[in-house]
Amino acid sequence: MQYIPQIIFTLILIAGVGYFASNVKKLFRNIKLGKAIDVSDNKPQRWMNMAKIALGQTKMVVRPIAGFLHIIVYVGFIIINIEVLEIVIDGIFGTHRIGLSVLNESVYGFLIGSFEILAVLVLIAVFAFWIRRNIIKIKRFLSSEMTGWPKNDGNIILYFEVVLMCLFLFMNATDTSFQNLDSGNVVSQFIAPFFDGMSENSLHMMERTAWWLHIVGILVFLNYLYFSKHLHILLAFPNTYYGKLRPKGQFLNNEAVTKEVKLMMDPSADPFAAPAEDAPVPEKFGASDVTDLNWVQLLNAYTCTECGRCTSECPANLTGKKLSPRKIMMDTRDRLVEVGKNIDANKGTFVPDGKQLLGDYITNEELWACTSCNACVEACPVSIDPLSIIMDMRQYLVMEQSAAPSDLNNMMGNIENNGAPWPFNQQDRLNWANES
């Protein structure tokens, strides 16, 4: 009988971690729907970027208030999770505060005391975040893409954190043996007096309830990640590792086009050559759906936590155009999730659903409003590149659909005919030197 709690705990743990793992597998599968891209170069620089940008939060503090609050929650979250290790060991082996039998009492007290202080700081920061999202009208949280689920998602995450932190403090406050130690109960000692006069037994019941709710809450939160924008707490690390290392202005040259161009310029190429009968259908140029993007762009989409710093720096968005780089990322992710569900429902193969990223999610109007200024890329605290998706989709519009705005068609016609975006004769290119 005495092993029943341990068995239940282990089963819950296996179920919680197992379900999360199965979803992570789906996540990997979905990301791998993207095209291959070689990101094996310059590993030292990539590790450095991950250390600085994800671990070191260097981009977050560009905006000092949000950055500072975020660091509190981030540090609190990571450090308090050390406590989860103890809970898991206690749960599996039926021990109580195993840390005390491993560590010196004062070391243990120092650790738990730090966690308690951090828990309070996290509560304060989360409260400030909630105010920012719901009371103060911060423009980037009020955009049209931030209604409904994205808005609720942001708040649910904050509520989760409040509940988890409170349970942690409550659990410590009702633990009489821990309170009697009088080491590490820096915060919980002020909560404990509220339960003075309660019987040992009911205190113990309360402590156990808080303990169980705490660990179950953590497992629920873990599994919530997959369905939420909050995945960034994990994906920020690979995303900053695989982030763009080239100068921001350097867009990749489409290799399929390079082959065509080289062939055209090659005087020995047979102009009448027909493709071999078994030659594969040529790939389409650019992107109209998520599977035309590369896997790093899809990883970008899952990593986006909808903070909106990109959109708030976007010159098009600032001047009232429909384009919002954040929406580009959210649309890409939502479409990818939809494609993933389609694959799940159809035994592992995608059955065309008559929809695509272009048109059903992202409109031409949004794509043509971009100035390619890289403000969104610079602003992203986790190295997401919305611009590359916009450019790939423009490439599809122009090269597959000839659907450029007519002004741009004129400009391109000029380049083709006379080597300048305006209708001037190439032979007049040096006239300026002789004009006074």
Added chain:
Amino acid sequence: MNTNINVPTMASLFSEGKQPEVLFWVGCAGSFDDRAKKITKAFVKILNKANVSFAVLGTEESCTGDPAKRSGNEFLFQMQAVTNIEVLNAYEVKKVVTACPHCFNTLKNEYPSLGGTYEVVHHTQFLKQLLEEGRITMEGGKFKGKRITFHDPCYLGRANDVYEAPRDLIRKLDAELVEMKSCKTRGLCCGAGGAQMFKEPEKGNKDINIERTEQALETKPDIIAAGCPFCNTMMTDGVKNKEKEASVAVMDIAELIASADDL
């Protein structure tokens, strides 16, 4: 004012068996746009005065393909690129300087994988180097105490991390460099990039160049300095829209330096 400028072409130097120190890539705006041609000439005057051995491609130059690529026409871009690369490689060009950040970015970053690898510098970097080597001197008298704000071109700043060369040059003019609220890595676009220069903007509540001009005017400048012919056009239009053209000038860094030297 000295109006005689000496502009050798690669073809003429090549026929004399000479190789210039640097190729000046003029760009389409610098060749054809009336406002940008003044920038081109100002830069050439400085090069002439410093006795820099340079040449232009002249009628052999063609659009780098930047607006085509940013519009999504990768094919046209690469056709432009490989034709230009053939010309540049035939002349064995090693170093290129250009006053257009779009040409600068494309030549520097997007030509190498297509077979064209050169040392490419923006004219503000080149001018700064000339100054450091003592090949030009700068008299600040004319601009002493003038408030100058610098508008970062996206394709020079964020795209290629060049923020200081143009600012160092402004400081050398003894001018008071004042920064806009969005500058350097957070500089606001003028609205011309990504081929927007060649089309009407999408529906919105304001034009981007007006927003940027307002930011610039907040600094109460005498001069808005630019380092890009397209930014120059956008900011000039913005200043006109605000009816400030009598009190605020929009000038390229090369024009500032040439004018300081009465060139």
